[in-house]
Amino acid sequence: MAEAPQVSRRSRMRQFFRIASHYWRGRTRWRAWALTAAVLIFVAAQTSAAVGINRWNRWFFDALEKRDVAAVWATTSWLPFLLAASALSVSGLVVSRMLLQVRWRENLTRRLSGWWIADQRYYRLGFLTKTMTAPEYRIAEDVRLAIEPLVELAIGLISAFVTAATFAAILWQVAGSAEFTLGRTTIVIPSYMAVAAVVYAAIASLGAYLAGRPLVARVAHKNEMEAQFRAEMTRLRENAESIALIKGDADERSSVGENYGRVVAAWLRIVRQQGVIALVLNTNGALFPIVPLLLIAPKFLAGAVTLGAVVQVVAAFSAVQAALIWFVDNFVRLAEWFASVTRVDELVEELEALDIGTIMEKDEQIALDESDDGAIHLENLSIAHSNGRVVLADATVSIAKGAKALIAGESGSGKSTLIRALAGIWPWGSGTIRVPSGQTIAFVPQKPYLPRSTLRSILLYPDSDRTVPDEAMTAALQRCGLSYLAKKLDLEEEDWDRILSGGERQRIAFARLLLQKPDIIVMDEATSALDEESQASLLSLFDDELAAATLISVGHRPGLEDYHDQKITLERRPAGARMTSTRLRKSLWRLFRSRSAANEDERPEA
Incomplete structure (x- = not known):
């Protein structure tokens, strides 16, 4: 400016x-x-x-x-x-x-x-x-x-x-x-x-x-x-x-x-x-x-x-x-x-x-529109920085309803910026993003936001006034490896962002997903603070409790492809990254590992 x-x-x-x-x-x-x-x-x-x-x-x-x-x-x-x-x-x-x-x-x-x-x-x-x-x-x-x-x-x-x-x-x-x-x-x-x-x-x-x-x-x-x-x-x-x-x-x-x-x-x-x-x-x-x-x-x-x-x-x-x-x-x-x-x-x-x-600059901004087939469509999408430098150039791809898409690419190729554009908070660029109307969308960043409040309010954030049975909240905490926090649901307000470790904060974010049951979930390095077994346990949610949700996630860790059926790759170029999409085959090893991880006895994080 x-x-x-x-x-x-x-x-x-x-x-x-x-x-x-x-x-x-x-x-x-x-x-x-x-x-x-x-x-x-x-x-x-x-x-x-x-x-x-x-x-x-x-x-x-x-x-x-x-x-x-x-x-x-x-x-x-x-x-x-x-x-x-x-x-x-x-x-x-x-x-x-x-x-x-x-x-x-x-x-x-x-x-x-x-x-x-x-x-x-x-x-x-x-x-x-x-x-x-x-x-x-x-x-x-x-x-x-x-x-x-x-x-x-x-x-x-x-x-x-x-x-x-x-x-x-x-x-x-x-x-x-x-x-x-x-x-x-x-x-x-x-x-x-x-x-x-x-x-x-x-x-x-x-x-x-x-x-x-x-x-x-x-x-x-x-x-x-x-x-x-x-x-x-x-x-x-x-x-x-x-x-x-x-x-x-x-x-x-x-x-x-x-x-x-x-x-x-x-x-x-x-x-x-x-x-x-x-x-x-x-x-x-x-x-x-x-x-x-x-x-x-x-x-x-x-x-x-x-x-x-x-x-x-x-x-x-x-x-x-x-x-x-x-x-x-x-x-x-x-x-x-x-x-x-x-x-x-x-x-x-x-x-x-x-x-x-x-x-x-409406004509020069990314347009957010509705899709009529339940899928998410990126049409001729270009994403730029606020200074005009193009990050992603002329990308077109579709993510079907219920699909699990992994966004990959080298650092600086625009993965996180693409997530911001999907969230509607990054307007700089051109093209259209079409999202199904009437569907709830949840965004899970690498460091989930935990306001100073009770644990119950944090689990329900941003709809903290919603009424959810204690049994459902306890079950969500247990499924995400946090059953030891169930007894603290209604204690005094705490600075949970400081009390909990990075891995525990990410588990809280997945517990929120279980309680919210959103239709579309967008994650940005949401399991980066977890070990592989914990990651496998939480990602198995998308084969079980959250199987119907459409998933778009950004991640670098090896093995993430096993939990997705579509891979969107951003290839960095001087004029803006180029986007390609490929189908991934669901392996038997993925099914076995997901089931075994979900059935393991939960263990408090070290």
Whole structure:
């Protein structure tokens, strides 16, 4: 896939809001609008409570200045009501905000995860892009980091606007105008405190913007390095046994150290930039409480305003100032938020590109169709890699209903890729694969997937809710040499993929086949971890319990031909492998070995 063009920040945010705003447009719109209304109501209530407390301060300090005891007590009697109103509005805002965050994140996570998982996009995405790292982390973590701060920032911005407008009006009304004489000219500045607050906030915001502008790209780079480091550690854990066997500790330690070195370098760039931002913010923090006092002091000394008015003006100026420098106080959070938005948006772009590519290239993809004679037909089938290189060229073959076909060929000839095409998860190529309609198909990979669950659920996977008698499950385990696991059917959930050996996992896959009784079975090296006697025992299932099933299997081990009646050979060539099909004769030795293996007493795997 070609490298995507550089996208502007405005486009990033527009694309993110396009998909995130579905919360207010889809089935959840009534809940979304109700929570939004609740948030706005509590923002208004909180601002009203703040205005009430601001006015209370003026009344209280005016009463103190006049030494009016009755007025002091009368003013004090209002304080509990104001504090209760403030506390309730803040509490209501916190609850409604958190509910909005949780529900919005739930909506977006469900949409993205469903989109990513459906139609094997999680599988195909790895072949189409090398730049998309850790999509699961983008869904699980970056969605949270894009939604939760966004709600808080939006509430903060709305509160800042309402607060600035409300308290600017108070400054206009209480502080009045400022007069000073320059020579013989008297200059009057109306509502000078409000003007001063705006000018001061503009200067502070500009300084923060210039200091923090490089932080956005640096935070995004840091998040990418963190994701790559996590992916490296996950790869190490998933391949722990292989690495330990070949004693690759030193190389892995070096690789992990190198990856984390990039994380540290990214963080150091952020630390340097944070130092510049901190200088601007701390300077502003030091001036913040002093400026309004210096501005109102001349009027107080001249007797133009009371002490209560001074307290009210200083509090109002601080409120306006805090509202107008909202950008300054939140610049770092905005940078981190935008970095997460970018990573979510990149995932959406890749998923959309994948879907658009699928639609545009339908004529160049392998077509999946139905056959009307019960057989599986490959017609003029060519299979290619996602980069266009042909693996299998112009193959035509039929596999009759109930046939047992073995796919053979040298390494790299496209056997496993052919299995993926039969499963419908490998679309690149051309030609047609026809499969009988209405028949169940089971795919058995070399390493069967065992989710963390009970043994019963694993045996029934992916239809874990199906009801199967214990006798049938015990019989399936016994037939596949796993009777010693029967007593563990309903124990607590375990990490069976780690507990069981490779051979036991493959036996579990055959036990699944016995319980599912599929019409078509496709296997890829499904007995590679078993000894020959165990392989003979399990493959004898296709002469007995699973005799009616159509079998397509890939394998290299000697003797596999004895268990099949058709051999499909892939001969590797520069222009793509060539496919040939031959009939195999069922030997008496195969019948004898299958029967004897199936009748042997089962033995736990060593």
